[in-house]
Amino acid sequence: xxxxxxxxxxxxxxxxxxxFPGVHALKGxxxxxxxxxxxxxxxxxxxxxxxxxxxxxxIYSKDKGSILYEGREVAFTNPKEAQEAGIxxxxxxxxxMNHLSVAQNIFIGREMMNxxxxxxxxMEEESRKLFQKLNIDIDPGEIMGNLTVGRQQMCEIAKxxxxxCKIIVFDEPTAALTETEIEGLFKIIRDLxxxxxxxxxxxxxxxxxxxxxxRVTIMRDGEYVATLITENSTKDDIIKGMVGRVIYEDPKxxxxxxxxxxxxxxxxNLRAGKMVKDVSFELHKGEILGFSGLMxxxxxxTARALFGADKKDGGNIYINGKKVEIKTTxxxxxxxxxxxxxxxxxxxxxxxxxVAQNSTMANLEAFSKGxxxxxxxxxxxxxxxxxKLKTKTPGVDQLVVNLSGGNQQKVVIxxxxxxxCDILIFDEPTRGIDVGAKSEIYHLMSELAAQGKSIIMxxxxxxxxxxxSDRIIVMCEGRKTGEITIEEATQExxxxxxxxxx
Amino acid sequence: xxxxxxxxxxxxxxxxxxxxxxxxxxxxxxxxxxNNKFFSYATIVNIFDASYYIGFMAIGITFVIxxxxxxxxxxTVLSCSALMAGYLxxxxxxxxxxxxxxxxxxxxxxxxxxxxMVSKMKLPPFIATxxxxxxxxxxxxxxxxxxxVTWKSSTSEEGWYRNIFRxxxxxxxxxxxxxxxxxxxxxxxxxxxxxxxxxxYILALGSNLEATRLSGVDVDKWQTLAYVFSGLFxxxxxxxxxxxxxxxLPGAGSGFEMDAIAxxxxxxxxxxxxxxxxxxxxxxxxxxxxxxxxxxxxxLNTAWQQVATGLVLIIAVFxxxxxxxxxx
Numbered sequence: 001x002x003x004x005x006x007x008x009x010x011x012x013x014x015x016x017x018x019x020f021p022g023v024h025a026l027k028g029x030x031x032x033x034x035x036x037x038x039x040x041x042x043x044x045x046x047x048x049x050x051x052x053x054x055x056x057x058x059i060y061s062k063d064k065g066s067i068l069y070e071g072r073e074v075a076f077t078n079p080k081e082a083q084e085a086g087i088x089x090x091x092x093x094x095x096x097m098n099h100l101s102v103a104q105n106i107f108i109g110r111e112m113m114n115x116x117x118x119x120x121x122x123m124e125e126e127s128r129k130l131f132q133k134l135n136i137d138i139d140p141g142e143i144m145g146n147l148t149v150g151r152q153q154m155c156e157i158a159k160x161x162x163x164x165c166k167i168i169v170f171d172e173p174t175a176a177l178t179e180t181e182i183e184g185l186f187k188i189i190r191d192l193x194x195x196x197x198x199x200x201x202x203x204x205x206x207x208x209x210x211x212x213x214x215r216v217t218i219m220r221d222g223e224y225v226a227t228l229i230t231e232n233s234t235k236d237d238i239i240k241g242m243v244g245r246v247i248y249e250d251p252k253x254x255x256x257x258x259x260x261x262x263x264x265x266x267x268x269n270l271r272a273g274k275m276v277k278d279v280s281f282e283l284h285k286g287e288i289l290g291f292s293g294l295m296x297x298x299x300x301x302t303a304r305a306l307f308g309a310d311k312k313d314g315g316n317i318y319i320n321g322k323k324v325e326i327k328t329t330x331x332x333x334x335x336x337x338x339x340x341x342x343x344x345x346x347x348x349x350x351x352x353x354x355v356a357q358n359s360t361m362a363n364l365e366a367f368s369k370g371x372x373x374x375x376x377x378x379x380x381x382x383x384x385x386x387x388k389l390k391t392k393t394p395g396v397d398q399l400v401v402n403l404s405g406g407n408q409q410k411v412v413i414x415x416x417x418x419x420x421c422d423i424l425i426f427d428e429p430t431r432g433i434d435v436g437a438k439s440e441i442y443h444l445m446s447e448l449a450a451q452g453k454s455i456i457m458x459x460x461x462x463x464x465x466x467x468x469s470d471r472i473i474v475m476c477e478g479r480k481t482g483e484i485t486i487e488e489a490t491q492e493x494x495x496x497x498x499x500x501x502x
Numbered sequence: 503x504x505x506x507x508x509x510x511x512x513x514x515x516x517x518x519x520x521x522x523x524x525x526x527x528x529x530x531x532x533x534x535x536x537n538n539k540f541f542s543y544a545t546i547v548n549i550f551d552a553s554y555y556i557g558f559m560a561i562g563i564t565f566v567i568x569x570x571x572x573x574x575x576x577x578t579v580l581s582c583s584a585l586m587a588g589y590l591x592x593x594x595x596x597x598x599x600x601x602x603x604x605x606x607x608x609x610x611x612x613x614x615x616x617x618x619m620v621s622k623m624k625l626p627p628f629i630a631t632x633x634x635x636x637x638x639x640x641x642x643x644x645x646x647x648x649x650x651v652t653w654k655s656s657t658s659e660e661g662w663y664r665n666i667f668r669x670x671x672x673x674x675x676x677x678x679x680x681x682x683x684x685x686x687x688x689x690x691x692x693x694x695x696x697x698x699x700x701x702x703y704i705l706a707l708g709s710n711l712e713a714t715r716l717s718g719v720d721v722d723k724w725q726t727l728a729y730v731f732s733g734l735f736x737x738x739x740x741x742x743x744x745x746x747x748x749x750x751l752p753g754a755g756s757g758f759e760m761d762a763i764a765x766x767x768x769x770x771x772x773x774x775x776x777x778x779x780x781x782x783x784x785x786x787x788x789x790x791x792x793x794x795x796x797x798x799x800x801x802l803n804t805a806w807q808q809v810a811t812g813l814v815l816i817i818a819v820f821x822x823x824x825x826x827x828x829x830x
Contacts, residue, residue: 100706
């Protein structure tokens with residue numbers, strides 16, 4: 001697209017390597033940006049796109065590799081240096097001072113002065129001009145916090161553009177924008193391209209990639225996969241590049257659920273906020289139902305609404321065919337639903353308490369005699385589950401904080417089993433758990449399902465989804481966009497559904 | 503209510519500040535109606551006298567609260583600096599001008615220490631300033647050996663300093679010069695907060711620290727400055743307190759910080775940071791000093807002043823919370 005206008009290489013990142021404790025986030029990644037091109041950066045969750053951009057803009061330092069910018073080797077140590085050199089980034093998460101005005105936000109750190117006094121009038125005037133040029137209708141005097149998220153995003157984009165820059169990075173800029181706002185953004189991007197700027201565009205939205213970008217660099221698991229010319233590639237090519245890993249774990253081949261297994265949970269047209277739109281599904285006895293999708297697809301939000309942790313706007317929930325009202329988490333637990341949060345340490349455990357205390361936390365009534373807790377009974381039951389789940393701990397008096405991630409997860413599982421929950425929602429059950437412990441958790445989940453527990457498993461890892469699920473629900477932007485049996489499921493058709501917008 | 507809210511004058515002043523201002527007038531008139539002796543020049547002077555030390559402290563701490571922090575030490579820093587400086591003046595013969603400057607400097611130094619603990623050592627503001635609250639209380643008592651310090655009286659040679667806050671002319675007319683000084687300070691600091699870079703960065707980092715840092719602003723420096731303002735004004739409040747009340751007891755300032763914080767919050771500055779209004783703070787301070795002065799007129803003692811201030815504080819913030827909930 002408009003290939004003849006694409007000029008010289010302005011940025012060349014070569015062999016970029018970056019490790020965090022326990023994670024090898026970037027493994028020799030290459031990226032080349034030319035003047036006057038829009039370059040898409042694509043990959044699954046955790047492929048390393050944002051990390052690469054953070055290395056470029058000086059938020060992280062690289063371990064290995066070189067960055068050539070305008071022919072010079074550079075290594076920015078903070079975002080300010082990168083900005084001054086002409087590299088701007090529009091972050092995925094908004095970076096706004098909500099209490100200040102729009103103009104004050106745009107000019108933060110480089111206020112226009114009248115002696116010692118800030119000239120707010122002039123800054124508003126300049127912002128107005130900038131908005132006119134970009135065709136954005138926002139009052140620069142308005143307080144930022146009063147704007148919709150989409151308009152805040154447009155301000156953030158205006159802020160980035162208002163600096164003298166040669167490269168501008170958009171990290172999922174359209175997630176919060178409406179269709180008209182997206183059209184406006186694309187017009188802005190085309191203008192920037194005409195001005196010979198280099199543009200990096202990170203998005204999961206395939207149609208946008210086809211529409212606006214010239215080339216696509218694909219990343220997978222922290223590695224560089226390929227750079228394609230957008231015009232000459234199909235959606236298939238891109239998806240194959242994104243998911244084309246060799247799966248070491250054997251995927252499940254067929255469902256373990258008998259066809260006549262009763263429906264234990266039925267969710268009808270669940271709606272909550274902006275992230276859960278009319279989601280309906282059924283969960284059978286003994287089934288592991290995988291929830292797949294990209295970041296921000298609304299999976300956790302669906303689980304939280306179902307569990308009564310967030311307010312529902314509508315929808316019906318049936319348990320064993322009976323309609324139930326779940327308004328609070330207490331209602332959910334009473335109905336036999338247990339929720340294992342993705343952030344165990346924050347929402348799942350009281351890490352400064354013992355294994356025994358954590359195990360009985362959700363069902364303390366059963367371990368109380370009047371006002372007092374029956375310590376003996378507590379310890380006995382906790383020990384029983386330590387044995388059952390093969391939790392590695394010196395004893396039930398051990399503080400949970402001293403256990404490894406995998407064993408902490410087992411304590412959370414014990415807690416819900418002791419509460420007699422028949423429906424368990426696992427949100428990213430193996431996040432932060434090392435490989436060995438992972439397969440133990442998998443084994444445990446399969447065993448629970450075989451015993452007749454029903455499991456909803458939210459996972460961002462494709463291999464995990466394919467290995468564990470009997471059936472897969474795929475979500476995209478708050479909607480259910482696919483329901484696939486394990487027999488039919490492939491990485492490709494899941495990714496298709498996960499990028500399917502209306 | 504909607505129509506009123508969109509009125510340009512109301513919008514410029516802000517709903518909560520307007521409500522607070524109306525409350526101030528209503529409270530003042532109510533005392534007068536209950537006891538018409540309240541409407542007198544002498545009473546107004548008394549209201550002013552009670553407003554100075556709270557007012558100066560409140561101006562300073564508005565900056566800290568705007569960063570989303572808190573400064574619990576200002577009350578005891580007030581008494582600590584007034585004790586130390588006054589002791590040197592009375593017992594060691596330090597002249598009055600350096601004494602006053604020293605009093606302010608001690609306050610600023612505590613502020614610098616607080617700012618450093620919060621921005622560099624990353625201590626939670628509550629803990630850092632709780633520590634310096636105890637520290638300043640103890641140090642003040644150590645220096646004076648747990649004795650009170652009586653600053654020089656008007657009739658003494660160096661007594662002119664008392665005219666800074668209150669002129670008692672020979673004809674018996676009282677001129678509340680402190681009021682002029684307080685309002686002038688408020689105007690200057692309002693400009694600093696709203697119209698200069700330091701103020702802008704303090705509000706910005708109070709709204710979103712990380713975003714401000716990513717915008718290339720030296721957030722540590724400006725966060726520290728907010729605490730320096732707070733300490734500096736606690737020092738000035740120390741001078742005003744000494745000049746009005748003369749006698750400083752060790753630990754006299756304990757609890758003063760709560761009056762100042764209440765004033766700031768009644769005036770519409772939110773404890774979560776990002777906004778702050780010196781004009782609002784002044785209204786809040788005067789509500790407190792009107793209550794302090796007025797309640798004895800209707801036969802209620804100072805304990806009732808605490809009750810009344812507490813109620814006003816809760817009602818004021820509740821109105822703000824309701825407003826916000828309707829909006830959001």
